[in-house]
Amino acid sequence: MRKIAPVLIMLAVLAGGSYLRLVRLDYPTMGSDVMVYYGICQSGASPGELMVNSPKHIGDLPPLWFAAHNAFLQWLNLEVNYRNARLPDALIGILTLLAVYGAGRAAGDRRTGLLAALFVAIQPLHVQMSRECYFYAPIVLGGFLAIWAFLHLASAQENGRPPGPAFYALAFSGFLLLTNIQISSWNFAAIFALALYALLLPPAFRGAASWRPVIWMTLGFFVIGVPTLLSDWGMRDAIVSLFGERKDYWHNIFGDRLGNPWLDSGRILLAYVGGSGGLRLAASVFCLAAGIGALAVRWRTDRQRRLLGLFAAGAIVLLIALHMTSSYPMENRHYANLFPLLAILATLGLVHWSDWLLARIRKPGAGALGAVFILGLNAYPAWLSTHLDWEPPYAKVAKWADENLPAGTIVQCDRWYTPWNEFRVNASSNVQYTFTVPNEPIQTYTGSRWRETAKEFIANNPLAAYFENKTYWTRLGPWKWPHDQFARRQDFADDTAARLDKMGLFYRTRQLAFPRDWIPVTIFYNTEDDLVARARNAGQRLLCLFGSGWEYTKTQDYRDWYALRQTATATLHNLTPEPLRAHLEVRGAAVNSPVTLTADSASNTVFPANQFWTNRLGPLTLHPGRNEIRLENLSGPQPPGVLLVQRISAREN
Secondary structure: OOOOOHOOOHHHHHHHHHHHHOOOOOOOOHHHHHHHHHHHHHHOOOOOHHHHHHHHOOOOOOOHHHHHHHHHHHOOOOOOOOHHHHHHHHHHHHHHHHHHHHHHHHEEEOHHHHHHHHHHHHOOHHHHHHHOOHHHHHHHHHHHHHHHHHHHHHHHHOOOOOOHHHHHHHHHHHHHHHOOOHHHHHHHHHHHHHHHHHHHHHHHHHOOHHHHHHHHHHHHHHHHHHHHHHHHHHHHHHHHHHHHOOOOOHHHOOOOOOOOOOHHHHHHHOOOOOOOOHHHHHHHHHHHHHHHHHHHHOOOOOOHHHHHHHHHHHHHHHHHHHHHOOOOOOOOOHHHHHHHHHHHHHHHHHHHHHHHHHHHHHHHHHHHHHHHHHHHHHHHHHHHHHHOOOHHHHHHHHHHHHOOOOOEEEEEEEOOHHHHHHHHHHHOOOOEEEEEOOOHHHHHHHHHHHHHHHHHHHHHOOOOOOOOOOOHHHOOOOOOOHHHHEEEEEEEEEHHHHHHHOOOOOOOOOOOOOOOHHHHEEEEEHHHHHHHHHHHOOOOEEEEEEOOHHHHHOOOOOOOEEOOOOEEEEEEEOOOOOHHHHHHHEEEEEEOOEEEEEEEOEEEEEOOOOOOOEEEEEEEEEEOOEEEEEEEEOOOOOOOEEEEEEEEEEEOO
């Protein structure tokens, strides 16, 4: 029975962990990065194409995870939907529990392994990252494999045995996942490699035979890591991260920062144990303190504990140092590669505490009861995060815009990355989304005059809506202009994310980097009646708007245009009680060939090819109130050339 009990416990842990990672896997997705990766699944690109020609599809990210994802979907002939796109990561999250058991047992004993597996099975942040089409689940798996390999080697050395095939399998698998998934785990991979060499090199100098493991490990790491580092994406990402626009080390250490990096890091580390609110915060502090105590009391007598402590200290210090120098606000997910160390450390703390209680109280159930209580603080939030009705704000925005904004409305987003990627998947066909300027970080935005860009766009397109997610309020402050420019607004909040974030259990949270109002988003908009009323109040006699039939486009230079292919309309409001005579002014450029434009078949003008030009059409007679002017592209041959129009306006004769 004693031999069967651990097996039954582990099966129960696997069953519970599997439930939390697979239940309701088709809930609405969230996160801008996830949208990009989901789009890669939808693209149908083959694994070979993704590996060979990755920049075309992926940009500067390693291709392994994407290729594996698409291979899973294509080889099993699975439909690309939310559930199936997330399924590989969910399975990796379940597989991780076995690696956790192995690493925990190597760090202590079978009891430690089982408790560590249970801890990870119900840890809310790991449950969340196992339920997204994202690469943090395999990074965590790589971390546990690395710890297992490290402790396996230490144990083999202590028992006078050379490292066997199991060590190489664990070490190479862990190193592969840590170096070929995402650059954020390279620091952990470096610490892992250095730790192995620190164990292998001293014996090697004592005998030639001991060089064999060093040689095998070096060859394996070279084959796995060097091609990755020297690849186009690897070198570019490494250089940009170290020396490019993403980081400015000394400025960020001594200058403007997004929050307190020490407090920020501390809260993130605690979130990976039990959360950062209420009892969970206290439990997190207790578990980590107990874990450090477990290492300290056996520091001199237990070589494995001592080595594990040094390994953990090196990894944690390095990551916090990178956080200190990063201009990008660190989120919980960026500390995912430290989660394996924190999980093992917390488990050792629980075991040590249970043994301490048992030695003094002499009641076998006391320590176990306390451990169950602490773990229970994680179990409920883990269950909660999978069972809440979760509709991300961008999905709400898309649904609302489809139902409430006129067909063809252009919605300008206040930044590129998050809204743009979210709306690629969530957006309806009724409206079209665009963005201010092309890319991050904030230096690009400020250098590109992104707020001025928004103003110019709305000035030329007053019926366009404006979407604000407040990301840059921390740096630039709130913006009054949308409140003055638009008569109407609609707010959307992610109540579920806010609830989890408050508990410190939302692995995307930026913790202290942003205020709590980063979660709500807002659409500002005007109706045609609003614009007419404003024009009347301003004493205008004419109001000119884009009408129907236009196609919106953004050219490669990030200019915004309305394309006229055949016919479209301009809406002119005569705000006087009498008929008016007016000319229509059209500012635009003909693409590749001249375009002849007519207004109500009464007036023609020609736009030269590939020149930015302003032409007048008219005179037109405008009746009081609303007038629809039909614009027609008369150029030939068929199909006619395209006229890109930036602005239309009207002037009295």
